[in-house]
Amino acid sequence: MDRGMPGSASRGRLTVEVRHQGGSAVVTPQGELDHHTADLLSEPLERSVEEGYSRLVVDCSGLEFCDSTGLNVLLGARLKAEAAGGGVHLAGMLPVVARVFEITGADAVFTVHEDLDAALAHVAGA
Numbered sequence: 001m002d003r004g005m006p007g008s009a010s011r012g013r014l015t016v017e018v019r020h021q022g023g024s025a026v027v028t029p030q031g032e033l034d035h036h037t038a039d040l041l042s043e044p045l046e047r048s049v050e051e052g053y054s055r056l057v058v059d060c061s062g063l064e065f066c067d068s069t070g071l072n073v074l075l076g077a078r079l080k081a082e083a084a085g086g087g088v089h090l091a092g093m094l095p096v097v098a099r100v101f102e103i104t105g106a107d108a109v110f111t112v113h114e115d116l117d118a119a120l121a122h123v124a125g126a
């Protein structure tokens with residue numbers, strides 16, 4: 001399995017790391033995802049799909065906050081990934097972030113996993 005570390009980015013309240021595992025891109029945002037930091041997440045998600053990684057696993061375990069802009073980034077990535085034959089899997093959401101998805105109904109359009117290992121096992125079997 002390829003466990004390379006293609007990159008990371010940081011802007012104050014948010015850091016984003018990206019690595020590839022098999023045919024999936026594992027994107028790990030940590031901190032606060034809002035209108036000031038959303039492009040730090042949207043760029044690697046879009047780039048991953050453009051590079052042929054249409055199965056995106058977003059490890060949300062370090063995501064402490066997500067506003068509507070962050071939610072829209074993930075929804076946009078989902079559309080692009082699905083158009084390329086893949087999808088977006090969310091893993092390890094903290095309750096405060098999960099609540100945003102519940103309130104908006106977005107949890108119904110994503111595949112949500114308890115943790116990163118469960119998400120990776122699921123996409124490996126896909």
